[in-house]
Amino acid sequence: MAKRPQKPAPKPRLRPLYQKTFIRAWREHREMSQEELAYKVGEYLREAGISEKGYSYASIGRIENGRMPYSQPIMEGIADALGVTVATLIAEPPPQEGEEMPPDRETLIQLWHDVRRTVRR
DSSP states (O other): OOOOOOOOOOOOOSSSSOOOSSSSHHHHTTTTOHHHHHHHHHHHHHEEEEEOOOHHHHHHHHHTTSOOOHHHHHHHHHHHHSSSSSSEEEEEEOTTTTOOOOOOHHHHHHHHHHHHHHHHH
16 A cells, blocks of 8 residues: 655744734724824834834734734833823723723822832831
């Protein structure tokens, strides 16, 4: 009996997928296009003195799909444009209709200080 030809092994992905974020969900929740978000991120980076050139909608799409890594300044720019914290972009989806928004940065900091005062001995 003849041997059956073996299937070639599947090719490994050339590029890894990066950590999932909720950037797309928050962008859609804010009814913002990738172009609008990219423009605001570019403005944020210029104001911070990080970049002199703009930021592209293609880069936003690649970050949303996990095909491009993100840096702290980029995440800060996206968070600023969407009105949420960086931690929220990474860990929390936008609220469903009728749900409350997650707390903003100042509220979280205030809660942290309040807890620290009550725990001190």
